[in-house]
Amino acid sequence: MPDRTQDCRGGGMNFDWTGEQKQVRDRLNAALKGDLGAIGELERADIEGNRQLLLGFLSRMADTGYLGLGQVADAHIDIMTLVAARELLAQWSGSLFLAVEASSRLFGTLAAASDQEDLHRQVLTPLRQGKSIGAVGMTEDRDASDPADTGRTVAIADGDGYLVTGRKPFVTNGPIADWIAVTADLDAQVAVFFLPCGHPGLAIGPPIPTLGFDGLTVSSVELTEARVSPPFVLGPLPDQGLLDLLRLREDLALAQLSVGLMQSTFDAARFHAKKHKRGGKPILHYQEIGFKLAELLTLLQTAQLLTYRAAWMWSYQAEQAPTLVRCAKVFAAEAAQTVAAAALQIGGGRSYLADHPLTRFYRESGYPGLAGTTTERCRMAIADDMIKQHPV
Ligand SMILES: Cc1cc2nc3c(=O)[nH]c(=O)nc-3n(C[C@H](O)[C@H](O)[C@H](O)COP(=O)(O)OP(=O)(O)OC[C@H]3O[C@@H](n4cnc5c(N)ncnc54)[C@H](O)[C@@H]3O)c2cc1C
CATH class of the missing domain: 1.10.540 (Butyryl-Coa Dehydrogenase, subunit A; domain 1)
Structure with a gap:
């Protein structure tokens, strides 16, 4: 290439x-x-x-x-x-x-x-057409990479179809979806099974309260010998390629989510600093606040540029693109938490009230780092990529 x-x-x-x-x-x-x-x-x-x-x-x-x-x-x-x-x-x-x-x-x-x-x-x-809602259950309760772990979601061939059994602990849109795609082991490979909501053997758990994103519905999903016919099965997949691609795309989206959160947080903190007066002047005029905002703007701009660059490299199918997407996700997710915490400080007591936008951003900022490929796993993958690209 x-x-x-x-x-x-x-x-x-x-x-x-x-x-x-x-x-x-x-x-x-x-x-x-x-x-x-x-x-x-x-x-x-x-x-x-x-x-x-x-x-x-x-x-x-x-x-x-x-x-x-x-x-x-x-x-x-x-x-x-x-x-x-x-x-x-x-x-x-x-x-x-x-x-x-x-x-x-x-x-x-x-x-x-x-x-x-x-x-x-x-x-x-x-x-x-925007007429239906989809959801995906990939994350497992148990260790998906351990073949000895018997708690994983599995499918077995049965007549002209498959029976899927297992549990997915987190499914975004689970309570409101028309269709749910779940990954399951099929023999020694992985396949994706598409099930309509209300399908026999498919039980959607109640909405799970989460720390942030109050407008998002998340639930667990339980499958008990849910029958799926071949047209609604993708795979068995020859390798992890498609699922790895999906994770990488999710990671780029999570980097963008972090940048969006930072932008909203920065705007709200700057607005507050211009409007809120102490000692007869807006707090923005105090160096301690102005410098803090300058630092936040630097983090925001850097995260945005790095995310653009990672996406742009990907659009050109550059070999380093996956590494850069992970770098962008790590940087943006960590920066979002730094920005959210500093903005809360600028907001003072008012921003600590439950319905304040800065409180919301603070609650939401913890998510990008632990969702998709976690920050720790991203760093491990970046290090692995370096060894592959520059063997010692
Ligand atoms: C609100 C919400 C919505 C979600 N929606 C979905 C969804 O729609 N579909 C879906 O499939 N999943 C969904 N998830 C799950 C989410 O993608 C996972 O939480 C995420 O991928 C991390 O997996 P985990 O929770 O199993 O963490 P774990 O893998 O258990 O990780 C726990 C900690 O251990 C570290 N760790 C794990 N493995 C290693 C290792 N090998 N070396 C070093 N450190 C390691 C991690 O970095 C992390 O710090 C959702 C989660 C939440 C909270």
Whole structure:
């Protein structure tokens, strides 16, 4: 694969979006900007209300072309368009961002990887039209890499189909999804099974309260000899390639979520520092506060640039792109926590109240580092990549 990372448009560095990227971004902005108030409703609604609100957002996003972006496993070129548009969502609402990523990107990528017409017609088409919600259960309670661990989700062939049994402890959108894709061991390989909500043998747990993202619904999923017919099975997969790709895409999304959280946090902290007076002047005029904000802006800008660069390298299929995505995720996730903690300090006692935006950002900032590939595992993978790229 030629390394085209040196092919900069116009011969220099150009951080502007292309016409097509701007168009998708502008369409998404136009479709949702007027609804930003309704995004807050996601948090207050009951489960059915949350589902209806999300479907409303999805159907408006479908018209913008946003939902189908980044679903096809080998379509690299639309990554920057996705990044450009997704940045908006990351600033507006982490809950909506994560719900849409789980449905359109994670579930959508798995559905798009199947060559089964039935699955495309019944599952992928309504998903792309914003008429249904998807969810993915990959994380296991037990140690998935230990073959001796018998607690993993397994599938066995039975007649003309498969019976799937196991448990997935965390499934984003689980309580509101139309379709759930779960990974399970099939003989010595992994396969993905697509099940509609209400399917016999599929039990969705109650919504799990979490530290942050109050508008996101998460539950466990239990499977007891749930029967799945072959058109709704992807695999057995020849290797971990597709699932690794999915994780990497999730990690890039989580880096973007971190940047979005940082931007919202920084804006709220700066606004407060300009408005709030002590000693007869806005606290922004005190060096201690001004320097803190300068530090936060530096972290935000650096995380954003690194995330752009990782995505851009990926769009050119550069060999180092996976390493850079992990670097971006580690840096952005840790920076988001630093920014959220410092902003809370700038907000003083007011920002410690439960419904204050800075409290919300503080609660949400812990998530990107532990979700997807955790910060520790990212660092291990970066180190492994270095050894592979520069053998000693
Ligand atoms: C709100 C929420 C929503 C979620 N939604 C989904 C979803 O929709 N679908 C889904 O599949 N999952 C989902 N998850 C699960 C999430 O992706 C996992 O929590 C994440 O991947 C980390 O896995 P784990 O919890 O099993 O952590 P563990 O793997 O148990 O890690 C625990 C700690 O040990 C460290 N660690 C683990 N292995 C090693 C190692 N080899 N060496 C060194 N350190 C190690 C980790 O870095 C971490 O610090 C969700 C989680 C949450 C909290």
